[in-house]
Amino acid sequence: MSIWGKVAVAGVYEHPRRYAPDKTAYQLHAESARGALADAGLEIGDVDGLFTSGVGPIGILSLAQHLNLRPDYLDSQAIGGSSFVSHCLHAAAAIEAGLCSVALVTYGSTAASERFAIGTGGGGVGDPADHFETPFGPTIVGAYALCAQRHMHEYGTTSEQLAEIAVTMRKHAMLNPHAKYRDPITVDDVLASRMISSPLHLLDCCMISDGGGALVLTSSERARDLRKPVAVILGGAEAVRHHGIGTRDLLDVAARQSGPLAMARAGVSHADIDLCMVYDSYTITVLLTLEALGFCGPGEGGAFCGGGRLALGGDLPTNTDGGGLSSNHPGMRGIFLVIEAVRQLRGERGAAQVDGAEIALVHGTGGMLGQRHSGVTLVLGKA
Amino acid sequence: MSEPRRPLPRIDEETRGYWEAVVRHELFVQECGACRVRRFPPRAVCPACLSSSTTWIRASGRGTVYSFTVTHQNQAPGFRERLPYVLAVVELEEGVRLMTNLVGCAPDAVRIGMAVEVEWEDVTPEVTLPLFRPRP
Numbered sequence: 233m234s235i236w237g238k239v240a241v242a243g244v245y246e247h248p249r250r251y252a253p254d255k256t257a258y259q260l261h262a263e264s265a266r267g268a269l270a271d272a273g274l275e276i277g278d279v280d281g282l283f284t285s286g287v288g289p290i291g292i293l294s295l296a297q298h299l300n301l302r303p304d305y306l307d308s309q310a311i312g313g314s315s316f317v318s319h320c321l322h323a324a325a326a327i328e329a330g331l332c333s334v335a336l337v338t339y340g341s342t343a344a345s346e347r348f349a350i351g352t353g354g355g356g357v358g359d360p361a362d363h364f365e366t367p368f369g370p371t372i373v374g375a376y377a378l379c380a381q382r383h384m385h386e387y388g389t390t391s392e393q394l395a396e397i398a399v400t401m402r403k404h405a406m407l408n409p410h411a412k413y414r415d416p417i418t419v420d421d422v423l424a425s426r427m428i429s430s431p432l433h434l435l436d437c438c439m440i441s442d443g444g445g446a447l448v449l450t451s452s453e454r455a456r457d458l459r460k461p462v463a464v465i466l467g468g469a470e471a472v473r474h475h476g477i478g479t480r481d482l483l484d485v486a487a488r489q490s491g492p493l494a495m496a497r498a499g500v501s502h503a504d505i506d507l508c509m510v511y512d513s514y515t516i517t518v519l520l521t522l523e524a525l526g527f528c529g530p531g532e533g534g535a536f537c538g539g540g541r542l543a544l545g546g547d548l549p550t551n552t553d554g555g556g557l558s559s560n561h562p563g564m565r566g567i568f569l570v571i572e573a574v575r576q577l578r579g580e581r582g583a584a585q586v587d588g589a590e591i592a593l594v595h596g597t598g599g600m601l602g603q604r605h606s607g608v609t610l611v612l613g614k615a
Numbered sequence: 616m617s618e619p620r621r622p623l624p625r626i627d628e629e630t631r632g633y634w635e636a637v638v639r640h641e642l643f644v645q646e647c648g649a650c651r652v653r654r655f656p657p658r659a660v661c662p663a664c665l666s667s668s669t670t671w672i673r674a675s676g677r678g679t680v681y682s683f684t685v686t687h688q689n690q691a692p693g694f695r696e697r698l699p700y701v702l703a704v705v706e707l708e709e710g711v712r713l714m715t716n717l718v719g720c721a722p723d724a725v726r727i728g729m730a731v732e733v734e735w736e737d738v739t740p741e742v743t744l745p746l747f748r749p750r751p
């Protein structure tokens with residue numbers, strides 16, 4: 233028995249604020265939940281499944297209390313920024329299995345107003361391997377920089393090619409009134425921005441913002457009777473990569489496993505994908521993810537991401553909201569990937585609309601590429 | 616102890632043998648006594664076959680740079696004083712890759728594939744860190 237096609241995203245909400253020192257993270261969760269339920273045309277009392285990550289050690293219990301929810305099903309899958317993409321996958325299984333009927337996924341963070349150093353902070357997670365890494369000063373951006381340097385060495389990828397990804401995301405952000413950064417940038421601007429961890433410059437890196445978002449999922453059948461056009465989960469898969477026995481391969485990305493599996497489950501091929509929403513913590517993340525998903529061959533990502541291919545109007549419009557590089561990045565961006573994919577499939581994006589968008593691929597990365605990381609792929613389709 | 620210090624590793628039952636050897640300026644990797652798969656970092660149970668039989672293999676201390684990044688921003692104490700510093704992954708002759716710092720050469724001169732050898736940084740009486748420098 234397959235779950236694919238039987239569960240839909242019925243409501244989405246992206247909190248418009250990028251800086252919210254007057255709000256708490258819980259408040260952003262709650263306001264986002266209100267927005268997504270209103271979008272779906274459902275009430276808080278309809279929610280019987282709760283999915284969240286990142287509000288403290290027993291965060292989902294704290295959030296249930298904050299929202300006065302007593303759901304029948306709880307899932308606080310915490311695998312980094314991809315967690316919320318994973319929540320959709322798990323919610324699809326739970327709803328189809330009858331464990332819950334209306335799943336609420338929420339996210340909220342005040343990373344910017346708390347001045348939390350994410351990318352240039354340590355990134356240690358307290359696991360055994362940390363003690364063989366943190367004494368040497370790894371940062372999160374450093375982990376991605378190690379991958380970028382290796383890709384450049386093996387395949388001749390250039391800083392200009394990476395910079396073009398940042399330029400494309402900025403062009404998309406210029407069409408998004410809520411995006412944090414909306415001034416045009418050029419490849420030269422990216423290359424002239426200060427080096428954070430070579431070869432990654434400041435403008436190769438996502439920002440730190442505040443933010444929140446929420447999703448409401450239910451059966452496709454029920455979703456068809458709700459307020460908004462339905463975006464159905466056609467397929468999905470998740471995967472993990474790490475150092476294994478110590479032979480770490482910095483270019484082996486979890487998307488290589490989750491991508492083909494999700495697409496096979498959805499019964500789609502690369503040519504069927506109208507747009508991609510991939511986690512853009514750094515420019516190199518986009519390149520490595522699209523390669524691993526099989527949109528181009530190993531090593532071809534630099535050329536593939538150039539020439540306007542990822543821009544609106546290109547062959548594979550990617551991160552049409554401006555991404556974490558230019559729109560928002562409160563620390564764990566996965567939920568916004570799903571939100572924008574759904575808005576595109578509904579045809580709600582106005583000037584940033586991908587013409588005829590019927591199938592969207594979402595890929596969230598959590599943790600750090602080249603280190604311990606997760607990858608979750610979802611294929612969403614217009615009903 | 617006026618100099619801010621790097622974070623030190625926590626030494627536990629699975630890793631004590633490794634850290635005690637490093638204090639003696641000896642670098643070891645583990646090899647499974649049953650399936651002979653080598654592993655790093657050290658752990659008690661072989662992840663390939665789940666055997667607890669472990670042999671410690673003395674490493675030559677020689678390797679090559681697998682990847683690196685010149686870190687220009689890290690405000691953590693113990694690192695902000697060293698900026699820019701080179702974070703690297705070195706592939707040992709014994710086949711495993713480990714995270715380290717490259718010292719003894721200008722950050723601009725580091726290249727992937729560069730031959731390197733271990734250099735010891737004695738941090739405390741209990742903790743030494745294996746760093747690497749270019750090999751002549």
